[in-house]
Structure formats: structure tokens, C-alpha cells
Amino acid sequence: MLRISATPPMPVRVLDPAGAEYHRAFQTFLASTDQKRVAEDQLSTVLRRLPHRRLFVDVGAGDGATTSRLARHFQRTLAIEPNADRHDALREACPDAELLPGTIAEVHPDTPADLVLCSDVLCHVPRRSWAETSHRMLDWLADGGELLVVLQNPDSDCQRLVRHFTGVHLDLAELRDELNRDGVVAEVETLTSHVQAGTLADVVVIAEFLLSMAPLDELGPPDRRDLEVYVRRAFADYSGGFSFTCTQDFLRVRRAD
Numbered sequence: 001m002l003r004i005s006a007t008p009p010m011p012v013r014v015l016d017p018a019g020a021e022y023h024r025a026f027q028t029f030l031a032s033t034d035q036k037r038v039a040e041d042q043l044s045t046v047l048r049r050l051p052h053r054r055l056f057v058d059v060g061a062g063d064g065a066t067t068s069r070l071a072r073h074f075q076r077t078l079a080i081e082p083n084a085d086r087h088d089a090l091r092e093a094c095p096d097a098e099l100l101p102g103t104i105a106e107v108h109p110d111t112p113a114d115l116v117l118c119s120d121v122l123c124h125v126p127r128r129s130w131a132e133t134s135h136r137m138l139d140w141l142a143d144g145g146e147l148l149v150v151l152q153n154p155d156s157d158c159q160r161l162v163r164h165f166t167g168v169h170l171d172l173a174e175l176r177d178e179l180n181r182d183g184v185v186a187e188v189e190t191l192t193s194h195v196q197a198g199t200l201a202d203v204v205v206i207a208e209f210l211l212s213m214a215p216l217d218e219l220g221p222p223d224r225r226d227l228e229v230y231v232r233r234a235f236a237d238y239s240g241g242f243s244f245t246c247t248q249d250f251l252r253v254r255r256a257d
Contacts, residue, residue, distance in 0.1 A: 067079050
């Protein structure tokens with residue numbers, strides 16, 4: 001009797017944050033979203049309320065794109081980036097920034113900072129260490145300085161996708177409440193942004209980028225066919241393309257007066 005074997009699994013790619021495929025997926029995401037514009041508008045608001053602009057510290061500076069946009073507003077910039085594969089791009093984008101090649105736990109700025117930006121970094125930090133990590137960055141602040149932590153909102157469509165396939169749930173509102181109990185002034189502002197993609201292929205690439213920021217070691221990557229079914233059901237729009245939210249939370253943290 002002829003046996004028909006089951007279709008073998010087709011797991012989505014797990015992208016190495018230091019690799020070229022991850023960078024290309026990130027560029028696909030950026031080209032499809034207004035998140036960058038929304039974030040830049042919010043950062044402009046943050047800059048206006050700072051009493052001084054002497055030192056800016058960018059935690060997890062990556063390729064230096066955001067670092068370079070903000071550095072021009074400060075007398076001095078420190079870029080913290082532990083991934084050596086990003087250092088050349090960072091130096092090219094922001095040659096005047098001083099590079100600290102370590103993690104948050106390993107470095108300490110030599111001068112109090114007026115702004116510490118920690119964007120899309122805590123997703124790589126164990127949840128149990130969020131408050132400790134935040135307090136460490138708070139210790140870097142000058143009087144009147146501000147720590148700004150950015151993550152995608154857990155109710156955004158992007159994070160609903162991540163949660164569906166990984167079970168990972170990250171919420172800056174929980175960190176806000178922990179810090180407030182510690183006597184720190186912390187508040188979250190949620191700003192809506194969107195992704196619009198014309199093809200299923202682009203949406204899958206964006207999903208691979210999002211999933212690569214979540215711990216997949218135990219569960220393993222989802223099957224590509226399951227991912228395609230999910231995005232068709234959840235994100236397909238009437239134009240024949242795909243629309244979904246990538247809303248971000250901005251956690252503003254200051255020491256109590």
C-alpha cells in the first residue's frame with residue numbers, strides 16, 4: 001500500500017540580530033511603518049522639556065541611526081552597544097559619539113546624563129531584572145535628567161502575534177508600577193503607530209523580525225504555514241494588503257524631587 005508522508009515542517013527563520021538577514025528584515029519593517037516618525041516626534045517633545053542637554057546616553061545604540069539624530073542636540077554622546085558587529089556602522093553613523101562596548105551591567109558613564117534612552121532593549125533583559133536594570137540607569141542621571149524606556153505596547157497587533165507564537169508578554173506598565181512603589185516617578189505614554197504591507201512575503205519577513213526579539217529556544221520557531229494563516233486572518237485588509245498596529249509605550253522615569 002502506498003504511504004503518503006506528512007508534509008515536513010517549514011519553520012520560520014530565526015534571525016541573528018548581528019546578521020545581515022536581521023538587518024534586511026528590520027529595514028522591511030521600517031519601510032512599512034510610521035513608527036519611526038511617531039517616535040521621532042515623541043523624542044522631540046522629550047528634548048524640549050529637558051533643563052540641560054550636556055550628555056546623552058543611548059543604551060543599545062545598534063547601528064547608530066537614532067544616536068546620530070539625537071546627538072546633534074547634546075554637547076556629548078555616549079553610545080552603549082555590546083554587539084561588536086554593530087560597532088563599525090555605529091561609528092560611521094555617529095563618529096563623534098563615544099562608544100562603550102559593554103552591557104548595562106558592565107558600563108557606567110563618567111558624567112551624569114541629562115537623557116538616557118533605552119529603546120527596544122528590555123526585551124533582551126530577563127523580566128525579573130527590569131527594575132534592577134532601570135535603577136542602574138537611573139543612577140546615571142544628572143539632576144533634572146530623564147530615563148526614557150521604549151517598548152512595543154503589549155496590546156499592539158505586533159505583540160499579539162509574538163504572544164500567540166511564544167507566550168511572551170512584556171508590559172512597561174508593570175515596570176512603571178514597580179518603580180513607583182520604589183519612590184521613583186514613572187509614567188507611561190502610549191502612542192499608536194501602524195504597519196502597512198502590500199505582500200504576504202513582506203508581512204512574514206516583518207513577523208520573523210518580531211519573533212527574533214523573543215526567546216524561542218524552548219518552543220522553537222513556529223511553522224511558516226501557521227504564521228501565514230495567522231497574518232492572513234488577523235492582518236489582511238480590504239485593499240488586498242495587510243494592516244496592523246505596532247503601537248509603542250514610552251516610559252518616562254525620573255528621580256523624585
